Amino acid sequence: MTISEDEAAQWWATAVSHIEPGSIELRDRPIQQLIGEVGFVDIIWLLLRGDLPSSRQSALLEAALVAGVDHGPQAPSIAAARMAATCGVGLNNAIATGVNMLGDAHGGAGQQCVEMLTDVRTLHEAGHTWDAAAREVMDDWQRRSRYLPGFGHRFHPRDPRRDPLLALVDQAVTDGIVAGDHLRAAQAVESALARRRGGARPVPMNIDGATAVIYAELGFPPPLARGLFVLSRSVGILAHAWEETGQGRRNKGPLPRSVLPARLPPQQQA
Template sequence: MTASQDEAALWWATAVSHIEPGSIELRDRPVQELIGTTGLVDVIWLLLRGDLPTPRQSALLEAALVAGVDHGPQAPSIAAARMAATCGVGLNNAVATGVNLLGDSHGGAGQQCVEMLDDIRARHDAGAHWPDAAREVTADWQSRSRYLPGFGHRFHPVDPRRDPLLDLVHEAVADGVVKGEFLQAALAVEELLRLRRAGARPVPMNIDGATAVIYAELGFPAPLARGLFVLSRSVGVLAHAWEETGQGRRNKGPIPRSIMPARLPASEDI
């Protein structure tokens, strides 16, 4: 190998994979040893973390990924993917269109929730009781935004994904799989909101909060909470884009043509 080839090899050196003629290694494990023996969730963990999860860790991660796969065409990422699929751009472009909409407002709450739970745990570690730590941190968050990431849902009074996910976390804590600190932090926020909103519509934990608890308990840093959500939701994006390609529409817009107004209102009319 020449000096320039050595320099290029070092430029692209990575611990994630090692490829040579006739050899593919993922985190130093030959791919042929993983094929047929290791599930996709375990391989996701392996590539991100460098080792394989225990069966219980894998089950928790899989539950979180399953819970986030889809939320119907009212979700902007799904709607955009379906519209893109009718524009002649190809399935991969339709999926990319949907995934590219997963930003701070739509898709980022899991990452933000992990960051908030990290702050609460840090204050607890510094000596604050869970309710006090939750009160201090949520006050700081709400000084910057009216929303607390991971709590409340515009569509569901109670997110149906909350309880089964948190039940799994409770079981994992009882069995020593995870410590439960992030679970305690999230429950403290939920209780604080319940007390604040006595008599009003409750603001329980949603899918972003419940999966944030799981990702944080499993040791994933906050940015990967969003990355893992993107992996999860891309399954639903793909399914919707594929279904749309079979429905024969061209240039699908946000509303049916039959109810489009003859003239769209000007901005001063709105």
């Protein structure tokens, strides 16, 4: 069967970009009109959404992206990238190794939190109070998992990124930049969770929860909350992989060579 030129062109039809000899357009905007005029965060918005954000929308998105760039070698994605960088692969491969670690358990909580907050908002719109909606959705999520996405942190008693991010959202709500429903949903979950735990250690919102609020308030669907986190964390992955290439190690493993893994007791062996 012969494929026509038009069929081949339609196979790759896209609204994201249009490329011809001597011409590059992003969402129908010539690249020469964007270079030097539009920031990188605005380009992310443009390619994903088809238009340019307002300055306040851009600033809010940038704050979320800045907050998620790095969390040190304690993060599996960073550790994996640093190890990969010592194994004779290129910098791009080291970055890909780190990015590929960002799955449901490490990197997916933002997406899951947007889904959860959207469920809370939907129940509220159906007539539930914010508190009742939060408790019902929490019960549903905790029947499936012991972890509530976007809340609590294994390392920080209170995530230092939470307060500045939520303060920016709160101001954006006051100024009419975003509606605030996802912020109220997150605050309702946080309050309901604190009451449920009583005097136990509180489980405040973490970076995934705070950025989920921002992504949802800005209108990004849940899967893009993960995609945007991947873009953000890629910056830290790149920096760590690059630093590791200059330290002269070869085949770096997860433990110093002087430390050997413990022997697994027989009763724990498969």
